[in-house]
Amino acid sequence: MGETLDISRRLCAHGSARAHNLVEVLIPGGEFDLEATFESGQCFRWRRVRAGQYIGVIGRSAIHVQQILPRALTDPLAPPPSGARRGNALLVRVVGGMIPPEAEQAFIRYFDLSRDYPAILRRLRRDAAFARVAPRRAGIHILRQDPFEAIISFIISANNHIPRIRGILERLCARYGEEIRTPFGPVYTFPRPEVLAEARLADLREGCGLGYRDRYVWRTARTIAECSDFASWSEWPTPVLRERLLALEGVGEKVADCILLFGFHRLEVFPVDTWIARAMRELYFPDRMPRLREIHACAVERFGVYAGVAQQYLYAAFRARGRAARLPHEVSTAEEDP
DNA sequence: CTCCAGGCATGAG
């Protein structure tokens, strides 16, 4: 990629820190925006503990993460960073559970920090309509989440509110995941497929609040638990993997595409939900309602191999606008307010 | 109180 990463890191060398499983890694973040990424709807389990500070789980590690500007910290009189936010960095701390081997590489990989998102966004912004609504700063990254977690999460996301999705996943993990104690309270790993496959449907439905999706989650967990080659799915070509995902209970086109993008990091995949359908219609089909196929074709044509990244920026832009306007409910007449 | 949510499975035409 374009920029080489100048890794600077601090490891807690003193014994007490190690005894408490504390590891700190300081990673340059480019234009990365932690909050925008976490609030962009691709993940559901990161919990904000203070402004700009989050607790979550990566693999079997409990993680505390916050975004910092090293120059501002070391030199309060330094001029404020320019629009490009030089010096942007992530402070990632392992606050419980296992310390991942090659921790900093693991975190760079999870937050996808070695990819040149500014270059991707510049490319995408050559599309005039996209540039009109998308931000200039490449704050949102596509995280590398666990595939099974993505599968279950987006099955639950169907016809559901994000706050409720978060609640369901929280209960699911508290009940079937493994507890990790942290100074911020307990967190839980995502349940393994075999554990969910052994769950009782009634516990999933009433205990976790899954509703009618209990069957989808249970059967999909069972399928994957019994699948001998699930670990190799990540190496399959996208169309093959997509067909395999569509065969899972509770996985339709939209959910399959979310799993491909957020769970298998297939950045060319363009999930079309109600928000994206609305956005694409407004941007590219002002006078009619296109079919799903048309929207997909339009996205591939305009955004190419990074259509999934474009989708995430469009989603964030239109959701933010929707929240601000209290759900405009088809208020038509596209007028610009820059 | 209704309405609806980043849709999906199902059945009918």
Place this chain on the structure above:
DNA sequence: CTCATGCATGGA
């Protein structure tokens, strides 16, 4: 293949 309908639950 395309389209309409029911769906558990709990925020707004």
